[in-house]
Amino acid sequence: MKYKIILTALMAGSLLMAKAQEKAKPEDTEVWDPSPKVVTPGEHLGEAPSDAIILFDGKNLDEWVQNNDGSPAKWDVQDGILTVNKNYGNIETKRKFTNYQLHIEWREPEGLEGSGQGRGNSGVFLASIGKGDDGYELQVLDPYNNKTYVNGMAGSIYKQAIPLANPGRKNNEWQVYDIVWNAPVFNEDGSLKTPAYVTVFFNGVLVENHFELWGPTLYIGKPKYKAHGPSPIKLQAHGDKSKPLSFRNIWVREL
Numbered sequence: 219m220k221y222k223i224i225l226t227a228l229m230a231g232s233l234l235m236a237k238a239q240e241k242a243k244p245e246d247t248e249v250w251d252p253s254p255k256v257v258t259p260g261e262h263l264g265e266a267p268s269d270a271i272i273l274f275d276g277k278n279l280d281e282w283v284q285n286n287d288g289s290p291a292k293w294d295v296q297d298g299i300l301t302v303n304k305n306y307g308n309i310e311t312k313r314k315f316t317n318y319q320l321h322i323e324w325r326e327p328e329g330l331e332g333s334g335q336g337r338g339n340s341g342v343f344l345a346s347i348g349k350g351d352d353g354y355e356l357q358v359l360d361p362y363n364n365k366t367y368v369n370g371m372a373g374s375i376y377k378q379a380i381p382l383a384n385p386g387r388k389n390n391e392w393q394v395y396d397i398v399w400n401a402p403v404f405n406e407d408g409s410l411k412t413p414a415y416v417t418v419f420f421n422g423v424l425v426e427n428h429f430e431l432w433g434p435t436l437y438i439g440k441p442k443y444k445a446h447g448p449s450p451i452k453l454q455a456h457g458d459k460s461k462p463l464s465f466r467n468i469w470v471r472e473l
């Protein structure tokens with residue numbers, strides 16, 4: 219008797235399941251709304267899509283200021299490219315950002331001298347959180363036959379993340395960084411809620427894969443997070459003696 223009841227219950231159960239499966243349709247798992255916004259891509263790869271904020275299009279530095287005093291950016295703009303002027307220090311965007319996609323192109327000059335960290339050093343600070351080099355630095359450095367510590371080479375998050383490959387081109391050729399930056403999130407008491415993450419494509423090759431940052435970049439010592447909000451993007455005028463490098467085609471999409 220007992221077994222009969224269990225058997226009947228089991229049969230009823232599987233019948234119900236079969237019926238439920240019978241009723242399931244492909245449409246049940248389709249999502250139609252809301253639609254992603256329409257973005258018109260650039261005509262060629264690397265060109266700004268329709269929803270990008272243009273940070274430098276070859277014409278002027280209207281979107282930039284000097285990091286030290288907030289005065290208009292004084293680096294050199296000529297023939298559609300921006301060249302570091304080491305007399306004036308780092309520049310940063312007037313706008314502040316949290317999470318974003320950034321496209322930036324850079325070129326080491328011909329006749330570059332020096333070696334290691336002293337050869338074509340600059341950097342993209344993914345969030346500028348103070349004067350000088352305060353922030354999270356994606357290293358820019360001559361990547362071609364230029365020996366240095368690997369967590370300080372081009373494509374590294376300086377002294378934190380070694381790039382997964384070195385796809386660097388020769389001097390006098392344009393190099394491209396495509397970056398996805400997820401800013402750190404802080405609790406109201408200033409403690410860290412979520413660390414920063416970064417993904418970087420260097421000349422189309424993945425070099426940082428959702429890397430979790432330890433904190434802001436430090437030249438000496440162990441990084442430690444300190445609370446901050448939306449921040450400018452900063453470019454480095456490094457103190458090395460080599461010929462200054464150039465940038466072009468800089469745009470950002472807020473996420």
Ligand code: MG
Pocket residue numbers: 339340341355357358454456
């Ligand atoms: Mg640097």
